[in-house]
Amino acid sequence: xxxxxxxxxxxxxxxxxxxxxxxxxxxxxxxxxxxxxxxxxxxxxxxxxxxxxxxxxxxxxxxxxxxxxxxxxxxxxxxxxxxxxxxxxxxxxxxxxxxxxxxxxxxxxxxxxxxxxxxxxxxxxxxxxxxxxxxxxxxxxxxxxxxxxxxxxxxxxxxxxxxxxxxxxxxxxxxxxxxxxxxxxxxxxxxxxxxxxxxxxxxxxxxxxxxxxxxxxxxxxxxxxxxxxxxxxxxxxxxxxx
Numbered sequence: 001x002x003x004x005x006x007x008x009x010x011x012x013x014x015x016x017x018x019x020x021x022x023x024x025x026x027x028x029x030x031x032x033x034x035x036x037x038x039x040x041x042x043x044x045x046x047x048x049x050x051x052x053x054x055x056x057x058x059x060x061x062x063x064x065x066x067x068x069x070x071x072x073x074x075x076x077x078x079x080x081x082x083x084x085x086x087x088x089x090x091x092x093x094x095x096x097x098x099x100x101x102x103x104x105x106x107x108x109x110x111x112x113x114x115x116x117x118x119x120x121x122x123x124x125x126x127x128x129x130x131x132x133x134x135x136x137x138x139x140x141x142x143x144x145x146x147x148x149x150x151x152x153x154x155x156x157x158x159x160x161x162x163x164x165x166x167x168x169x170x171x172x173x174x175x176x177x178x179x180x181x182x183x184x185x186x187x188x189x190x191x192x193x194x195x196x197x198x199x200x201x202x203x204x205x206x207x208x209x210x211x212x213x214x215x216x217x218x219x220x221x222x223x224x225x226x227x228x229x230x231x232x233x234x235x236x237x238x239x240x241x242x
Contacts, residue, residue, distance in 0.1 A: 007156070011038060014031070014038060015034075015163050015167065018034060019170070025060065027046060028167065029060060031164065032139065033062060035164070038160070039149065039156055041143050043063040043141075043142045044063075044139070044140065045061045045139070045142075046058070046060040046140075047059045047137075047138060048138075050135050052134055056071070057135070073116035074113075076112075077116060081113050081118075083101070083102050083124060086102070086128075093162070094127055094164065094165045095127075095128045095161070096126065096161055097125070099125075099148070120144045121142035121143060122144075124140055124141065124142055125154065125157060126141070127164055129161075132236065133229075137168075141157075179234065181222060181235070184205075185215050185218060188219070189216075189236070191205070192228050192232055198212050198213060216231070223235070
């Protein structure tokens, strides 16, 4: 077996192990560990953030990195984290980037985002998965050394990314209880997900604004949420669900 064939076999083994993982994690806990074996690094994490509320919705780490104080620094200096700003942009397919695509190690080390939050990891690679608007869903791989991730390592993450996304969705479907909304409630929620306000939804569906509000009230009650953003994220966690 050639070196390339052996590496492809290791990639396939990581995916097979994650697909068989029924531990209940979303994504399966074995997936993050498997990716770290494929692309060696000092630490790896998976995190889902809600940007408007600054809440971590879901997280996994191979090494505990940041407490609440660290996250305060993240939100304070987030605008300097150009890789993170790229991740936050809407995208319909998984994307892979690394910090070196945006800043050199020297440039990064001169910024407060590094000294207050990222240190001692100047090199970060990620797989960003599609998610609801104003949210992030990303695997990250951290290194303390000055050298960026190699082309081979980034190609590995790029090849793994669509399969990683499929595994995430499979795990989420197993864990998520079914949502039972009426066709009209779903119509209203789709309009919300597309950014329409109450009068616009009423015009689109040829109903009164009060009817739209009543449908949303029913949706909130069924889902156990209190906001439109939370309802959209619950029913349409992935762009293709729309």
